[in-house]
Amino acid sequence: MRIVLASSSPSRRMILQNAGVDPVIQPADVDEDALLAATDGSxxxxxxxxxxxxxxAVASQFHDDVVIGGDSMLLIDGRLQGKPHTPETTVARWHEQAGKVAHLLTGHCxxxxxxxxVETSTTTVHFAQASDADIAAYAASGEPWQCAGAFTLEALGGWFIDRIEGDPSSVIGLSLPVVRRALYGFGLDASDFWNAEK
Incomplete structure (x- = not known):
């Protein structure tokens, strides 16, 4: 029995590896924009x-394993924001969010x-009033392009986060407390998966 991560996110993989788990990586192919457009809820x-x-999307291939799907978005000023994808969008997002408080939502299935x-964790993020030069340099680094909210907590972006309120692993991309609760609900223990081989 293994943990399967339905994601290619290096941050989610890192969280599990640092927690003693060597996950099977099986990225899911889903149309996120279409799903969001069809979602009429909170x-x-x-x-x-x-x-x-x-x-x-990947569970049928891994019936006896534990499959984890996750997605994160930033809720700021009542709007959800995903990955910026480009340096220009990253700069625009940071000019909008610098000095503000927002909520990083991470959905887990x-x-x-x-x-x-299924559980969604919410972590409050206090963004620093970053300088224009630092915003430009951070955007040019490429690091935040594939990150919800155009930031990371664990790397360069850590310079520009004053503090968080909530679960740090959830901000990075996968909440270990949520995964633990799921495992317990299935009658499993977290330690069952420590240093498991693929």
């Missing part, structure tokens, strides 16, 4: 919908032998 439900679609556990 921001928390939107990220949960994306996580559920990713987990379900964890599947095991027909059981499904």
């Amino acid at each position: 921001p928390e439900e939107a990220v949960a919908t994306l996580a559920r679609a990713k987990a379900r 964890i599947l095991h032998r027909g059981q499904e556990f």
Whole structure:
């Protein structure tokens, strides 16, 4: 029995590896824009919908394993923001969010032998009033282009986050407490997966 990550996110993989798990990486192929357009609910439900679609997309290949789907978006000024993808969008986002408080929502869907556990974690992020030069340099680095909210907590972006309130692993991309609760709900222990081989 293994943990399967339905994502190519290096940050999510890192969280699991640092926690003693060597996950199977099986990225899900889902149309995130179409799913979001069809979602008529709260921001928390939107990220949960994306996580559920990713987990379900690969679950049939791994019936006896634990499959994790996740997705993160930043809720700021009542709007959800995903990955910026370009340096120009990154700069625009940072000029908008510098000095503000926002909420990083991370949806989780964890599947095991027909059981499904879905939870969205919310972490409050206090953005620094970063200088124009630092915003430009951070955008040019490429690091935040594939990150929800155009920032990382664990790398260069850590310079520009004054503080967070909530689960740090959730901000990085996968909440270990949420995964633990799911495993316990399935009658499993976190330690069952420590240093497991693929």
